Amino acid sequence: MRWTFWERRNKELQEEIQTHLLLAECDGMESGQTEKAARHAARREFGNVGVTEEVTRDMWGWRWAVDFLQDLRYAIRSFRHRPGFVAVALLTLALGTGATTLMFSLVSGVLLKPLPFPEPNRLVAVNGHTDAWNTKIYGEQKVAYLDFLDCQRESRSLDLAALVYNNGTLSAPGEPQYVNYFEISPELFSVVRVPVAQGRAFLPEEDRIGATPVAILGYSFWQRHFDGRADALGSSIVLEQKQYTIVGVAPAGFRLYGDEPDVYTPLGQDAAGYLRNRTAQPVHVVARLRLDATLGQAQAEIALTGSHLARAFADTNAGRSLLVKRLQPDVGDTRPTLWLLLGAVGLVLLIACANVASLMLARAVSRERELAMRVALGASRSRLVRQCLTESALLGVAGGLLGIWLAATGLHPFLTFWPGDLPRAEEIQLDWRVLMFALGVSVLSGLLFGLAPALRAPARNLEQILRASARTMPGSSRRLHSAFVISEIALAIVLLVAAGMLGRTLLHASSLSPGLDIHNLLVMRMALSPASLTDPARIPAAWQEVIDRARRVPGVQSVTAVDIVPMREGNNQIGYWPTPSVPPQDKQPVALASSATPDFLKVMGIPLLEGRFFDEHDRLGSELVIVVDDVLAKSAFGGQDALGRSLWIPDMPCAQTTKTFVACSAPYKIVGVVGHVRYWGLAGDDQAQVRAQFYYPFAQVALPFLRRWSQLMSIAVRTSVPPLTVVEPLRQELRGQASDQVLYQVRTMEQLAHNSLAMQRFLLLLFGVFAALALILACIGIYGVLAYLTGQRVPEIGIRMALGARPSEVMWLVLRQSLEMISLGIGIGTIAAGAAGRVLERLVEGMQPTMLSTSVIIIPFLVFAAMFASLVPARRASRVDPMSALRQE
């Protein structure tokens, strides 16, 4: 638009001046001149039409735009003359901005983007909070269902909704399968303000015990199992033996905590005991601030309700308060990793900038005479600076666009390459946020690498520059060049040391023993037939049958049922005490507790150090027994013998067969000591907060808890054949009478051990790539700068050689210059690497504090590479022919 306006004014100006000439011509003819003579006279009188137009145009005040276009044209022209320089610079910048853009799109999609719901900043979460140990370990707690109902009834500032995560067997339609489902209060979709995709949400009258069972399907589940057919509505599913009528389909991609659920059921219909008391806190509470309500009001209100509840129900709620926080997307523990990687690519980008800057600087110095000439002809200094910046900004933006293209093509492959599931991965895209970032980064980097060369535009002592030959070079320029090389080396050191530390960590972790025999070991989750779960008294027999049947499968040596499998998710941490006078929860040491059947040790290949493991005599009613690992034995009893001693474990699901939870005062006798197992993964276990472990017999789990425990159980199978070959036979064998028993999450222990290092391996690979890139860039930088500096010194070298310097001395002259830069870079880089190493140690599980020793390995390597890069310019310098060098003068 602006452009057409400019064109029009231009035309008008030409018209104005042509009219002027015409009028002058007419006057001339009136005074008796011939037409031709009059025209010539008018022209002569007027002077240079083009220049007049140009000067007039300057008066319009858009000079900068015109200048900018002119600079742009000039920049493009000058780039065309140096395709090599432009190619190297563009490639460098494209890699730098591309990697940074890609990483930022992850950070943006996973961490920065608000929740994908309307007015996400008015959504909050209500959490429980106690000062006991479990808050520290598990983070904020969820809320008891009855507490939620009280909050919902009393709140004036919030619309609240509840959801409970659950798993179960979906036995019809089709093959039985294990699904995850959300039990939700009917307000959920209206609170979040996303309409259901099909059908309707739950009605308030459906939210009570005994109401018609209705269900909503998760969108993906509906697509997968009902092919997205609308007639799914009104049909029925059987979930945990209960028949539900489908009334709706949830919004596409709807997820709040964890993965997208398969099915939703009304929370109020669930009569389960744990929802009807205040001891268990299974409920996620999300809420939306009502119109005019502020976060502060909601916080005060809910806190008040919490303290009322704590007083009214002192036996369950004492010491528990309720907190309101803004609802944050559930991103698991990806936050530090993502920031770490963004930081690392940021370093690569900085190196790229330094590299291009030194290339630009070399160019600027060789153009110094040209620039001085232009100043002499009247160009202002700011004008020249602007011109240089235009060039670098153009380079930066072009490199940035290439980088965005790289990021766009690389994003998807990179995401599939991410170890495990990246939460919110579906929200990662190159959106305006990322594009703004990329553009900002490229312009900024353009300015960053363009500023130093631009500021060299000559200001004073013009005639000195004009008179001087190319040989002389101000010391400031040499220092600037060195500064770029030094910073490149320093940055490369940081990345190399980081990669080295990761590599050593990985090597170290891989060499660790997991504490069990990972070969020929298969673990899988197992869902018993929902029919067996209805009667707790029948559950132990059902498990026994599973174990017996599994053992009959050819290739299976031994079988165990266990609730927590090493190196897989699953966690049950319980406080313990070695004497009966147990202190409050927050003073108790904590151990990982898992229940297992007698063959557990044999199947897992865990060494028995002392005593015995469980046998069929350990059951309900007999003495309560546990087996501890050597870590717990050492920390609880010092060096003394743990065997035969007892632990008091008040939070254990105790054998008293009451309906509600009662603190367990009975001691647990230690009958065996076994080796420590690296439950938290090969890398993570040594630094884990909770390392102590104990095992208790599954047969001693009290009846009221058996149903819940059964939902958590896995079976582990030791095989004499490759473990994956027994999966199908096991599946067939364990289907149960109603063929509704499901095996899922089937893994070999080797896979689990391998996966426990996946993040470290992934980081190592990325850091390795970044470090290699940094090293290459730094070497190119050293080569470029030295080649340039040496080129500038050719006449000087010529004189030296004419005066008798030997080629080796000249070579040394150049190498010394490079060594100075390298050693300074190493010095600065090592200090920076120390800081970076500490960051890594904090953020990466199992990071070995090997900064110094790694540096010792890395530095000679870098020096070697850098010296290699300096060798070519040095040799070229040593071959300077003194005669021709001097003749250049």
Added chain:
Amino acid sequence: MSKQKDRYQNRTELLQGTLDMLILQTLQWAPRHGYALSKAIRTNSGEILKVDTGSLYPALHRLERKGWIEAEWKASDLGPRLRVYRLTKAGKRQLVAERSRWERLTAAITGILNPAEKENVR
């Protein structure tokens, strides 16, 4: 090219103060287009002051941008339309300011050129 341009710019600057005033003064009586303006200045100065067109048009466009004059396209009997400039209110104020500045300046210069008269007065 750029050398030539610089020369023109220098001349503009040299004449700037006075040329602006002359343009404003001449436009005070009636709106005029560029050619008529240059002719009027020449005639009114008794053919002494010849306005250089290389300075005239930049000056006109500059004054227009400052809001002292405004331009309008008008049809003419000749055929091509004419860009006619007219003094604005701000331009009138500016003219008064420039005239008083000019009068002070000439008085001062006259004072320097005729020192004797001053001494005589004392």
